[in-house]
Amino acid sequence: MRFLAFRLLAFCLAAFFVAPVQAAQLTQFSTIDALMSGVYDGPFTIGEVRRAGDFGLGTFNALDGEMVLDHGTVYQVRADGSVHRMGDGERTPFAAVARFKPEQVIEVPAGLGLEELERFLDQRLPSANLFYAVRIDGEFRSLKARSVPRQQRPYPPLAEAAKQQAVFDFGPVQGAVLGFRSPPFVTGVNVPGYHLHFLTNDRKAGGHVLDFRVEKATLSWQMLDDFRMRLPKEGDFTGADLARDRQQELNQVERHGR
Numbered sequence: 001m002r003f004l005a006f007r008l009l010a011f012c013l014a015a016f017f018v019a020p021v022q023a024a025q026l027t028q029f030s031t032i033d034a035l036m037s038g039v040y041d042g043p044f045t046i047g048e049v050r051r052a053g054d055f056g057l058g059t060f061n062a063l064d065g066e067m068v069l070d071h072g073t074v075y076q077v078r079a080d081g082s083v084h085r086m087g088d089g090e091r092t093p094f095a096a097v098a099r100f101k102p103e104q105v106i107e108v109p110a111g112l113g114l115e116e117l118e119r120f121l122d123q124r125l126p127s128a129n130l131f132y133a134v135r136i137d138g139e140f141r142s143l144k145a146r147s148v149p150r151q152q153r154p155y156p157p158l159a160e161a162a163k164q165q166a167v168f169d170f171g172p173v174q175g176a177v178l179g180f181r182s183p184p185f186v187t188g189v190n191v192p193g194y195h196l197h198f199l200t201n202d203r204k205a206g207g208h209v210l211d212f213r214v215e216k217a218t219l220s221w222q223m224l225d226d227f228r229m230r231l232p233k234e235g236d237f238t239g240a241d242l243a244r245d246r247q248q249e250l251n252q253v254e255r256h257g258r
């Protein structure tokens, strides 16, 4: 009996020490190609988005501005440049979120531009084939961001809607650039490479990041090795043409104005 109790104790201890580390999850709502094709209304509430994470980005129904999810609060950066806190009852057609727990914090060399920073971080990440949550906090000499205006039905594809984007040129500005680096194989599902949004420290401005130059900032990242995708089971998504290759359009939309 004592032997059995010992075996049981040993088993419990072993189970405790070899218990797998919990995977870090990226939850995505709908797909980037659905958004590209003009699916701008989704069934997902901001409440659902916030339950899946405290960090992330996306947009809102009718493509009404850029979403920044920072420390559990969802902000909307409208095309007029104003920023609003969004309640749990609002909805989104596309969002990507995680629970941010940085694994490494790095000082960013002053003067780095967006593309230089992407290369700087690429050299430090363990692998290009996983997802990463990425955040840059600090002061930027300059930063260029955009937002998209609310659309009316019938919705144009994103390449058309983005032609009406408002571009904001910030001078010296303090804030957080945050988002994801996704592996190359997510083509059609998410944005391969970096997708970053910005919010000023005073929460009064922001947008989808087109470019910046760092003055003084820290960069933090977290590897995400678990991927979850929620899909709309009704509405425009179900009839959208998602067989087309939209990579070229995506590059134009994501990086337009850089």
Ligand SMILES: [Zn+2]
Binding pocket: 057, 058, 066, 195, 196, 197, 208, 209
């Ligand atoms: Zn964006």
